[in-house]
Amino acid sequence: MISNRQMKRTLMIELFSTTGLFLSAMAQNLKQLSLGMLAAALYAVYFLCIGNHYQISQVGRIRKTVYTVRFFLYACFLGTLMKLLVSKMLLGGGSGWFIFLPVFLLSIYANRGGREERARLLELLFWFVFLPLFVVLILAAKDVHLEYLIQGGFHAEKSIQVFVCFSSLEILLFFTGERREKVKALFFVFGLNLLIFIVTIGMYGAKMAEASDLPVVTMIQMVRFPGGFVERLDIFMLAFWILSLFAIFSAYCFYGTFFWGKGKGSFWLSCLFYGGVLAIVSWNQLDLQTLIDFFQTYVLWLDLPLAVILPLLNTKRRKRAVVVTMLSTLLFIVTGCGPKRVNIEERAYVLAIGVEAKEERWKVSFFLPENERIETEGKSWEEIKKEFQRSSDKELELGHLKAVILGKGVEAEDFKEQWKNEQDYAKTVLLFTTQEPIKEFEKIDENTRDSLGSFLVELAERNKKEITIGDYFAGRGKIPDLSIRKGIPTL
Amino acid sequence: MQIKKEISDELQQNIDYLEQRFAKCADIIKKQFSIGKYRGYHVYLMYTDGLVDAVMIQDSIIRPLLNETLEDYPKSVEEWVIESADRKQVFDMEEAIINILAGNTLLFFDGCDFAIQVSSKKFPNRGIQSPEQEVSIRGPKDSFNESLRFSTALIRRRIRDTRLKVEQMQVGVRSKTDIAILYMEDLVHEEMLADIKEDIEQLCVDGILDGGVLEQFLEKRTNTPFPQYQHTERPDKVASGLMEGRIAIVVDNSPGVLLLPVTLNVFFQAADDYYNRWETASFARVLRYISAMIAIGLPGLYIAIANFHTEVLPTDLILSFAKARQGVPFPVVVEVLMMELAFELLREAGIRLPGQLGGTIGIVGGLIVGQAAVDAGLVSTIVVIVVSLTAIASFSVPSESFRGAFRLLKFFMMIVCAIWGLYGYFLGWLAIAIHLCSIESYGIPYLAPTVHGGEEKDYVLRMSWKKMKIRPSFTKEGARRRQK
Numbered sequence: 001m002i003s004n005r006q007m008k009r010t011l012m013i014e015l016f017s018t019t020g021l022f023l024s025a026m027a028q029n030l031k032q033l034s035l036g037m038l039a040a041a042l043y044a045v046y047f048l049c050i051g052n053h054y055q056i057s058q059v060g061r062i063r064k065t066v067y068t069v070r071f072f073l074y075a076c077f078l079g080t081l082m083k084l085l086v087s088k089m090l091l092g093g094g095s096g097w098f099i100f101l102p103v104f105l106l107s108i109y110a111n112r113g114g115r116e117e118r119a120r121l122l123e124l125l126f127w128f129v130f131l132p133l134f135v136v137l138i139l140a141a142k143d144v145h146l147e148y149l150i151q152g153g154f155h156a157e158k159s160i161q162v163f164v165c166f167s168s169l170e171i172l173l174f175f176t177g178e179r180r181e182k183v184k185a186l187f188f189v190f191g192l193n194l195l196i197f198i199v200t201i202g203m204y205g206a207k208m209a210e211a212s213d214l215p216v217v218t219m220i221q222m223v224r225f226p227g228g229f230v231e232r233l234d235i236f237m238l239a240f241w242i243l244s245l246f247a248i249f250s251a252y253c254f255y256g257t258f259f260w261g262k263g264k265g266s267f268w269l270s271c272l273f274y275g276g277v278l279a280i281v282s283w284n285q286l287d288l289q290t291l292i293d294f295f296q297t298y299v300l301w302l303d304l305p306l307a308v309i310l311p312l313l314n315t316k317r318r319k320r321a322v323v324v325t326m327l328s329t330l331l332f333i334v335t336g337c338g339p340k341r342v343n344i345e346e347r348a349y350v351l352a353i354g355v356e357a358k359e360e361r362w363k364v365s366f367f368l369p370e371n372e373r374i375e376t377e378g379k380s381w382e383e384i385k386k387e388f389q390r391s392s393d394k395e396l397e398l399g400h401l402k403a404v405i406l407g408k409g410v411e412a413e414d415f416k417e418q419w420k421n422e423q424d425y426a427k428t429v430l431l432f433t434t435q436e437p438i439k440e441f442e443k444i445d446e447n448t449r450d451s452l453g454s455f456l457v458e459l460a461e462r463n464k465k466e467i468t469i470g471d472y473f474a475g476r477g478k479i480p481d482l483s484i485r486k487g488i489p490t491l
Numbered sequence: 492m493q494i495k496k497e498i499s500d501e502l503q504q505n506i507d508y509l510e511q512r513f514a515k516c517a518d519i520i521k522k523q524f525s526i527g528k529y530r531g532y533h534v535y536l537m538y539t540d541g542l543v544d545a546v547m548i549q550d551s552i553i554r555p556l557l558n559e560t561l562e563d564y565p566k567s568v569e570e571w572v573i574e575s576a577d578r579k580q581v582f583d584m585e586e587a588i589i590n591i592l593a594g595n596t597l598l599f600f601d602g603c604d605f606a607i608q609v610s611s612k613k614f615p616n617r618g619i620q621s622p623e624q625e626v627s628i629r630g631p632k633d634s635f636n637e638s639l640r641f642s643t644a645l646i647r648r649r650i651r652d653t654r655l656k657v658e659q660m661q662v663g664v665r666s667k668t669d670i671a672i673l674y675m676e677d678l679v680h681e682e683m684l685a686d687i688k689e690d691i692e693q694l695c696v697d698g699i700l701d702g703g704v705l706e707q708f709l710e711k712r713t714n715t716p717f718p719q720y721q722h723t724e725r726p727d728k729v730a731s732g733l734m735e736g737r738i739a740i741v742v743d744n745s746p747g748v749l750l751l752p753v754t755l756n757v758f759f760q761a762a763d764d765y766y767n768r769w770e771t772a773s774f775a776r777v778l779r780y781i782s783a784m785i786a787i788g789l790p791g792l793y794i795a796i797a798n799f800h801t802e803v804l805p806t807d808l809i810l811s812f813a814k815a816r817q818g819v820p821f822p823v824v825v826e827v828l829m830m831e832l833a834f835e836l837l838r839e840a841g842i843r844l845p846g847q848l849g850g851t852i853g854i855v856g857g858l859i860v861g862q863a864a865v866d867a868g869l870v871s872t873i874v875v876i877v878v879s880l881t882a883i884a885s886f887s888v889p890s891e892s893f894r895g896a897f898r899l900l901k902f903f904m905m906i907v908c909a910i911w912g913l914y915g916y917f918l919g920w921l922a923i924a925i926h927l928c929s930i931e932s933y934g935i936p937y938l939a940p941t942v943h944g945g946e947e948k949d950y951v952l953r954m955s956w957k958k959m960k961i962r963p964s965f966t967k968e969g970a971r972r973r974q975k
């Protein structure tokens with residue numbers, strides 16, 4: 001038996017992880033959000049009302065099969081989502097199955113112990129998932145502009161998309177505990193989602209949502225941790241969010257198989273379920289936007305109606321539901337497909353970038369520590385990066401980039417177009433324009449005994465002209481202009 | 492297989508049988524006397540040399556027997572001649588033999604179908620010494636030793652309550668090791684007690700030479716690095732555990748006592764946490780939790796950051812790390828693995844070497860070889876710092892058996908971080924969390940009270956004694972209140 005506290009925390013994590021991630025990408029203002037959430041609340045009430053009288057383990061084979069297939073698709077969607085997020089944000093270069101494999105094995109491990117062990121795990125994860133999130137929300141709250149939340153009109157389509165985000169509310173059916181505790185969990189999830197939406201859209205408005213597939217991730221990337229010990233908080237935050245995605249992914253794997261009971265048949269069914277998830281997640285080549293669009297359509301037109309109709313077709317057949325999971329022999333193929341591992345001293349730490357354009361070609365200067373400067377040319381950012389690797393014995397590292405200077409002939413919009421898919425740099429990198437030749441900035445180290453990147457950061461801070469790339473992408477602020485006086489950049 | 496044999500009233504039959512059973516046992520003392528006014532009765536005395544109090548045997552058994560006239564034989568020898576309160580009649584030959592080997596003296600009389608067993612145990616022991624593994628600044632300084640009776644006495648001295656029960660049994664087909672199960676009758680979960688007794692009774696092994704062997708035979712899950720019994724050498728810790736409804740198992744010849752059930756939390760509790768002010772104790776406990784995380788995760792985290800995610804650290808710091816690694820011929824993973832293995836080697840060598848040499852190896856290994864390795868460019872300074880910090884952190888956890896788990900998990904984390912970077916780091920912790928959630932100790936989840944609810948005033952923080960009014964979930968329902 002799981003306790004009320006365990007049920008409440010399990011529900012909070014499982015219901016929150018996907019809704020929190022997508023809500024701010026779906027709605028652009030509070031009007032759109034509130035209508036969608038109202039519909040979701042009614043949907044939750046529906047499941048609360050039938051929850052304690054309806055047990056999936058008691059329904060007939062056909063309905064069980066429908067549930068298994070639906071949860072299989074959810075598991076595939078969430079697995080692919082995790083794979084794409086990790087690949088984009090944490091492990092660029094790793095193959096899909098290599099990234100997904102550990103999550104997959106862990107979900108088998110977590111589900112093998114049954115509902116009680118799962119509940120214990122989620123009870124434990126509760127603080128690790130929500131505490132850092134609250135810290136981020138508090139840090140971000142100071143930049144919220146409430147007027148952004150009411151800009152724009154009402155679009156039914158957006159509200160429907162919000163409602164679709166709450167499709168996971170169906171898992172309320174799997175909990176037979178006190179209704180009051182379930183309601184508390186729902187209040188928490190709805191409240192937290194609202195808070196995340198307010199902070200995300202309140203920081204940069206609807207433009208942010210348009211510029212990014214997942215605006216929440218961008219919001220997290222914009223937050224700076226006080227004290228300066230951790231330069232990029234977003235990586236840790238994303239890791240915590242992946243823990244919560246793991247919770248809902250493993251939940252669908254669990255709920256998709258446990259009601260078939262024990263026995264050889266259900267064992268092979270579980271193998272088929274898990275094997276299928278591994279195969280589909282590993283080898284599908286969908287990008288994030290296609291995945292979201294595809295799944296949204298499926299949920300809206302097929303899954304949600306099924307979720308509502310299935311509990312209404314009740315039968316009295318009873319069977320004990322047990323988890324049967326075993327898939328474990330894949331680890332041996334781990335070698336050789338991993339992300340690129342580069343030692344700390346084999347990286348070229350770019351502190352500032354200067355860009356100039358001439359006849360549709362970009363000339364980019366990479367400013368490195370100890371007065372080193374590497375100049376490359378190319379038609380696109382990808383070409384420039386490749387060119388850099390050809391001329392340097394070290395791996396290009398943009399994680400410590402402090403500033404980007406847009407020189408003569410470079411249109412800020414072109415730059416935005418080129419950089420919007422680049423994930424290696426922090427969104428807090430400062431942006432400048434200049435009419436001076438970029439070459440002139442090379443002398444900065446001699447004149448100030450500081451790297452160009454750090455110098456520009458302090459300069460902007462002193463003059464209160466800190467416009468970050470994140471600001472610019474969200475359409476906020478004017479990019480400050482740099483000039484050179486007596487060999488030193490000035491604003 | 493032993494054949495059950497009754498003691499015969501023919502003394503010579505008993506002697507023949509015992510001579511045969513104890514043939515070629517030079518440590519067994521066997522002596523026949525003639526006693527009584529006319530030296531008309533015969534007695535056969537047996538004991539194990541070295542395990543008995545020879546003076547007591549001489550003064551309280553042999554002298555009275557030789558001096559008494561024994562007019563009312565055999566009633567006189569049964570009831571008043573032998574000057575010992577701890578004596579009893581034994582009718583079974585096998586029981587008599589076991590008692591001889593356990594340090595008692597057995598007397599077989601002419602015409603009696605029983606033997607008289609007199610307690611004369613006096614085992615060689617090293618006295619009561621200070622604990623070596625669980626040192627505390629404040630609080631009692633005595634520790635258990637190899638004698639079961641001394642150990643139970645040290646506990647009884649602290650709990651003078653008839654509700655403290657001591658049940659004794661023997662385990663081991665050959666070793667016949669004495670085992671005592673201690674519990675507070677009104678606090679213990681009866682099912683748990685029955686469960687542990689059944690587990691012990693069902694054991695069929697050659698011998699139990701230490702509590703560690705018994706622990707491994709009794710543990711429910713063998714595929715985990717985490718200990719499922721708490722081993723302690725401190726009587727105050729055992730007394731405190733008993734008063735929380737836990738069960739203590741004392742094994743003869745083992746200088747420690749096993750406490751069960753356990754949760755992860757108990758391994759972070761030091762004895763002096765309860766003797767110091769709660770603020771200081773809580774701070775120390777928080778430090779121990781953090782140090783446990785460092786001990787398991789720091790080398791892996793360094794590998795993940797250095798190999799995959801340099802952007803999480805400030806630029807100046809990362810540049811200084813990169814500079815420190817210039818010229819090191821090995822990749823970061825190999826460098827850290829090499830240093831960690833070298834440290835484990837030093838630790839192992841330090842334990843095996845005799846006292847003062849053990850300390851020397853630490854200094855030679857840690858300072859001289861470490862510095863030489865840095866100077867030679869084999870490892871970078873930052874890795875030396877990471878490995879040292881990991882070692883210091885691991886030693887701050889009070890339980891040695893628990894620290895053993897860290898040593899293994901540290902390498903697991905290093906491997907997953909080398910493969911998947913920070914993603915692997917978090918998944919590694921997730922794997923550990925899933926594993927911990929699956930462990931139970933006699934029905935109590937290993938992660939209680941985090942995942943099970945219950946009393947949290949003696950958890951990561953230790954609240955003041957006045958607030959700790961409820962006993963933890965080890966205690967049976969209905970007996971949880973310990974203060975009014």
